[in-house]
Amino acid sequence: MKLNEILNIDIPIIxxxxxxxxxxDMVKAALDxxxxxxxxxxxxKTNSELRTAIQEIKQHSNKPFGINLIVNKSNIYLKNQLQACLDLEVDYIITALGSPRKIIDQCKKKNIKVFCDVLNSYQAKxxxxxxxxxxxxxxxxxxxxxxxxxxxxxxPELLxxxxxxxxxxxxxxxxKQYKEVMNLGAAGCSVGSIFIASTEAPVSLEYKNAIVHYGAKDIVITKKIxxxxxxxxxxxxVQKIGTKETVFEKIMNRNKRLKKYLRFILATRGMNKLRNAAFKASYKSIWCAGTSIEEVNEIRPISKIVKQLTSDH
Ligand SMILES: Cc1cc2nc3c(=O)[nH]c(=O)nc-3n(C[C@H](O)[C@H](O)[C@H](O)COP(=O)(O)O)c2cc1C
Known part of the structure; x- marks a missing residue:
């Protein structure tokens, strides 16, 4: 079954x-x-802001949308976030990091679908x-x-x-890439990076311009965030601070108990760096994006990005 049939939408893209x-605003434009x-x-930042956003989208459209939950122990807000999704009956949850068992059990009772991020067939099974x-x-x-x-x-392995x-x-x-993936037997695609350079995205113009001007060769993988x-x-x-863990981080990462604390410290520090770079002009630019930014040549409204992604011209 394709994603458009599962959710009753026109195009099988998230x-x-x-x-x-x-x-x-991005969700509303996507639904339209x-x-x-x-x-x-x-x-x-708060559960009430999350609830307000869900209600705002529901007032705009009756089309289906989802909320993404980090389901491991690092997310101390999980219980309240899930409760908001259950109370306001979002259409689906996307789980990341950790076991989705409790989320699936609770969502089933409310007929809310659960899609789970997986990295291999073991996790998929x-x-x-x-x-x-x-x-x-x-x-x-x-x-x-x-x-x-x-x-x-x-x-094919997952199939x-x-x-x-x-x-x-x-x-x-x-x-072409969208069709290739669908022809491999995927039920749909989840597409992120190219939408950062959308008119509706709330991030700084510097971040959007970076998506336009940098390309696939400029993407590096870092563990520092x-x-x-x-x-x-x-x-x-990023070149100045490097992408490799420091010796200290390596030692901490090898020790199971210390690893937990290091991840927390790193995550907090990394998130703050990302947050500062996402919304303000700063020389400390750390902008998260994937290699698909290669195809982005201008800042466009979401309607136009979707049109270009799904039509053969
Ligand atoms: C800036 C950025 C932030 C992301 N944040 C999250 C996140 O909070 N939760 C999540 O599950 N995936 C996150 N992802 C992954 C996306 O949901 C999606 O898997 C990815 O963007 C797909 O690859 P693409 O960027 O090549 O389209 C993020 C990706 C990007 C580019």
């Missing part, structure tokens, strides 16, 4: 959840353009057994926390291992 980038969209709950409605297969071209396999190998639909995430920026590999633009500031 405007992917992006930390600091996704907001209600015939695709769906999801926002990370973490983009809202696990979430299928827990009752997930689809997997989001993160491949090695994805922006943000990327996967390990390329889409051409990963989608032979699980029965639930496979939504492919990573490396789709034009019609959250402790997990994450794609960023190789700005002079």
């Amino acid at each position: 405007l992917a959840p992006m930390f600091l980038v996704s907001n209600a 353009a015939g695709i769906t969209a999801a926002i990370p709950a973490l983009n809202y 696990k979430v299928e057994n827990l009752g997930a409605d689809a997997v989001i297969a993160l491949n090695n071209s994805a922006g943000g926390h990327l996967g390990i396999h390329n889409a051409k190998d990963f989608i 032979s291992e699980v029965k639930i639909p496979i939504i492919s995430a990573g490396g789709v920026a034009n019609y 959250s402790g997990s590999p994450c794609t960023v633009i190789n700005t002079p500031f």
Whole structure:
């Protein structure tokens, strides 16, 4: 079953959840353009802001949209974020990092679908057994926390291992790439980086211009933001601070107990750096994006990005 049939939408594409980038305006524009969209709950500082955003989108459209939840222990707000999604009956949840067991159990009671980020077929089988409605297969071209396999190998492998639909995430920026992924048997695509340079995105003009002017060769992988590999633009500031862990970080990362604290410290520091760079002009530019920015040549409204992505001209 394709994503458009699962959600009753026109086009089987998710405007992917992006930390600091996704907001209600982007979701509304995506729904109007015939695709769906999801926002990370973490983009809202308070639960009441999250609830207001969900209600605002629902008032605008009755089309389906989702909320992205980090489901491991690092997310101390998970319980309240989930409660907001259950109370306000969002259409689906995208889970990232950690076991989605509790989320699936609670969402089933409310008929809310759960799509789970996976990096390999082991994780895919696990979430299928827990009752997930689809997997989001993160491949090695994805922006943000990327996967390990390329889409051409990963989608067929997952098709032979699980029965639930496979939504492919990573490396789709034009019609040809979109069709290639769908022809491999994907139920849909989750597309992020190219939407950063959209009129509706709330990030700084500097960040959007960076998406336009930098290309695939400028994307590097760093562990300095959250402790997990994450794609960023190789700005002079990123070159200055480097992408490799320091000796101290390496020692901390090897020790199980210390690793937990290091990840927390790194995540907090890394998120603050990202937050500052996303919204203000700063020489400390750390901008998260994937290699698909290669295809972005201008800042466009979401309606136009969707049109160009889904038509053959
Ligand atoms: C700036 C940025 C922030 C992201 N933040 C999140 C996030 O908060 N949660 C999540 O599950 N995925 C996040 N992702 C991953 C996207 O949801 C999606 O998997 C990815 O963008 C797909 O690859 P693409 O960028 O090549 O389209 C992020 C990606 C980017 C580029």
